[in-house]
Amino acid sequence: MASFDFDFFVIGGGSGGVRAARMAAQRGARVALAEMLGTDGLGGTCVNVGCIPKKLYSYAANYGESFHESAGFGWEGEAPALNWSTLKTNREKEISRLNGVYSNLLHGSGVTMLDGFARLEGEHAITLATRLADGSSGHQQFTAKNILIATGGTPFVPHFQGREHVITSNEIFDLEPFPKRLLVVGGGYISCEFTSIFNGLGSKVTQLYRGGQVLRGFDEEIRHFVAQEMVKSGVDQRLNAGVISLQKTDDGLRVECEDGSIVMADAVLYATGRVPNVADLGLETLGVAQGAQGEVIVNDRYQTNVPHIYAVGDVTSRVQLTPVALGEAMAVVDQLFGPAAGKAPRDMSYEFIPTAVFTHPNIGTVGFSEEKARDEFGAITVFRSEFRALKHTLSGSSERTLMKLIVDTASDQVIGLHMVGPDAGEIVQGFAVAMKAGATKALFDSTIGIHPTAAEEFVTMREATRS
Ligand SMILES: Cc1cc2nc3c(=O)[nH]c(=O)nc-3n(C[C@H](O)[C@H](O)[C@H](O)COP(=O)(O)OP(=O)(O)OC[C@H]3O[C@@H](n4cnc5c(N)ncnc54)[C@H](O)[C@@H]3O)c2cc1C
Numbered sequence: 001m002a003s004f005d006f007d008f009f010v011i012g013g014g015s016g017g018v019r020a021a022r023m024a025a026q027r028g029a030r031v032a033l034a035e036m037l038g039t040d041g042l043g044g045t046c047v048n049v050g051c052i053p054k055k056l057y058s059y060a061a062n063y064g065e066s067f068h069e070s071a072g073f074g075w076e077g078e079a080p081a082l083n084w085s086t087l088k089t090n091r092e093k094e095i096s097r098l099n100g101v102y103s104n105l106l107h108g109s110g111v112t113m114l115d116g117f118a119r120l121e122g123e124h125a126i127t128l129a130t131r132l133a134d135g136s137s138g139h140q141q142f143t144a145k146n147i148l149i150a151t152g153g154t155p156f157v158p159h160f161q162g163r164e165h166v167i168t169s170n171e172i173f174d175l176e177p178f179p180k181r182l183l184v185v186g187g188g189y190i191s192c193e194f195t196s197i198f199n200g201l202g203s204k205v206t207q208l209y210r211g212g213q214v215l216r217g218f219d220e221e222i223r224h225f226v227a228q229e230m231v232k233s234g235v236d237q238r239l240n241a242g243v244i245s246l247q248k249t250d251d252g253l254r255v256e257c258e259d260g261s262i263v264m265a266d267a268v269l270y271a272t273g274r275v276p277n278v279a280d281l282g283l284e285t286l287g288v289a290q291g292a293q294g295e296v297i298v299n300d301r302y303q304t305n306v307p308h309i310y311a312v313g314d315v316t317s318r319v320q321l322t323p324v325a326l327g328e329a330m331a332v333v334d335q336l337f338g339p340a341a342g343k344a345p346r347d348m349s350y351e352f353i354p355t356a357v358f359t360h361p362n363i364g365t366v367g368f369s370e371e372k373a374r375d376e377f378g379a380i381t382v383f384r385s386e387f388r389a390l391k392h393t394l395s396g397s398s399e400r401t402l403m404k405l406i407v408d409t410a411s412d413q414v415i416g417l418h419m420v421g422p423d424a425g426e427i428v429q430g431f432a433v434a435m436k437a438g439a440t441k442a443l444f445d446s447t448i449g450i451h452p453t454a455a456e457e458f459v460t461m462r463e464a465t466r467s
Pocket residue numbers: 011012013014015016017034035036043044045046047049050051052054116117118119150151152153169190277281312313314315319320321322323325
């Protein structure tokens with residue numbers, strides 16, 4: 001029988017990779033994890049330049065609004081001003097702490113940590129390129145019985161004149177100085193979140209999107225509603241609009257748009273999608289099947305077409321969310337090394353994955369959009385409630401909340417639940433459990449609300465809006 005250096009070699013120390021390595025080691029496997037630690041600490045996109053720092057900045061942005069709104073509740077005095085350096089420093093401290101937590105968890109589980117860029121050389125062979133203390137690079141060879149590709153994704157910026165002056169979500173957190181004028185290009189959730197965040201932090205934000213409405217793929221009414229709220233809060237949102245070229249001038253970046261207009265900005269953030277991190281990974285040489293964007297193609301057991309090589313998370317371009325990468329990682333580990341003691345093997349379910357968009361106000365959503373539900377189920381019933389939250393009766397804010405239920409008329413099952421409003425992500429998580437359990441509208445109706453909350457609307461919508 002062939003002997004290998006490791007039972008399991010994980011490439012990438014992000015959400016999926018760390019979880020897979022730790023769980024496999026806890027099951028007694030000999031595990032190595034390769035990550036380029038010189039670039040970012042452990043934890044990948046989510047911890048270093050994604051979910052966590054973004055949410056911290058979103059909280060920061062909320063304060064601006066809260067100071068302003070507090071006057072209606074009797075608070076007086078000058079509103080504090082943002083110290084951008086303090087926010088950046090405190091974020092960095094928290095992220096370093098999390099990097100340390102991940103490192104301790106891996107070491108504590110007995111995972112061998114390898115610092116460098118890993119490349120596949122064979123179905124059981126990996127080369128690790130490391131940077132040595134004198135600046136030169138060295139190479140180490142390893143063998144492993146099974147290999148997991150968990151290399152994530154990276155921002156994609158199209159080619160155009162002036163591209164070298166733009167930044168991506170990787171750079172925005174440490175931008176210096178604070179951008180008084182920010183141009184955000186893109187219409188996906190990352191673009192919308194940064195638009196809202198920087199608008200809340202005090203930048204004058206212009207958002208440019210090629211399409212007719214932001215947040216493609218979300219429920220149509222939700223897309224329009226949140227776009228309207230973003231505009232109400234001061235965002236200059238331009239749809240069906242694109243960039244032709246960008247020039248650096250003494251007064252900042254001069255952006256020429258397709259309609260001939262000029263936008264002047266201190267920084268231009270491109271959030272125009274992400275591509276899988278597959279460059280120089282050795283996939284082509286090994287014949288690992290890839291999709292049009294380079295994504296690694298896997299079957300429902302996360303196996304590539306090359307035996308013993310698996311892939312999870314963003315590099316497979318399926319559902320690009322941290323909890324999904326974690327779920328996939330745990331499913332692979334259970335398959336290869338057996339489930340945790342006393343537990344059934346984990347199976348990753350892609351049904352009713354809840355998600356939030358941290359725009360201001362937030363979106364929380366789970367299940368089918370009205371449009372997809374109509375296509376899939378035919379007869380549906382839509383329940384909808386739109387209102388001004390109780391808080392805003394005194395705050396003076398004109399922000400509105402929208403909540404929506406989509407019901408399969410034949411079975412009465414709630415198949416879509418959507419919200420735009422404060423804490424939508426927090427509210428929708430609990431309802432996702434009910435929906436996975438197959439909750440019907442009758443069950444929602446028989447649930448007692450918590451008063452006074454916005455969430456209670458989901459169990460008190462009696463009159464159908466349309467079918
Ligand atoms: C701005 C932003 C906000 C986001 N917000 C959310 C959110 O609110 N909620 C949510 O659920 N998801 C969010 N996401 C998505 C989430 O971050 C990803 O889905 C998740 O990180 C994917 O995990 P992963 O393990 O597949 O890859 P990653 O976390 O990207 O990790 C991949 C790791 O592999 C390493 N690597 C790559 N190639 C090699 C190599 N050859 N050798 C060694 N190491 C390598 C990289 O350095 C990286 O650390 C956000 C993403 C972004 C960009």
